Amino acid sequence: MKLIFFLLWGSFFAACTSSPDAVFKRLKSNQTGIKFINRLEETETGNVLSYEYFYNGGGVAAADFNNDNRIDLYFTANQGEDKLYLNEGNLTFKDVT
Numbered sequence: 001m002k003l004i005f006f007l008l009w010g011s012f013f014a015a016c017t018s019s020p021d022a023v024f025k026r027l028k029s030n031q032t033g034i035k036f037i038n039r040l041e042e043t044e045t046g047n048v049l050s051y052e053y054f055y056n057g058g059g060v061a062a063a064d065f066n067n068d069n070r071i072d073l074y075f076t077a078n079q080g081e082d083k084l085y086l087n088e089g090n091l092t093f094k095d096v097t
Contacts, residue, residue, distance in 0.1 A: 033093040036075045036083050058082075 029035050038058050048054045058076035065072045070087035077083075085093035 027091060032091055033088075033095065034073065034085055035095070036077075036085075038075070038077045039080055040078055054078075 040055065042048075042054075046054065058078050060076070061074040062071050063074070064070060065074065065084065066086055068087075070089060072087050073085045073093060075083045075085070081097065083095060083097045086096050088094055
């Protein structure tokens, strides 16, 4: 029984390792042009104790905002400035906020 447990546990961790056939690949912001950070500044009245959803974050919308048949990205911030990034192709974006 212990052997089966360890075999299952080992196969689980083996499946979690990254492989060269991964579907997604992390791209750096200097490659994509997307430099958005949703910074949160806690205050005495603005914190998780007084506002339960303080850390839930903003959101992102993906749509063709300028009708060029490329999917653009719109990021919303809780306390900062929202950003609109137009898709320039090849996974590169331009901040047009």
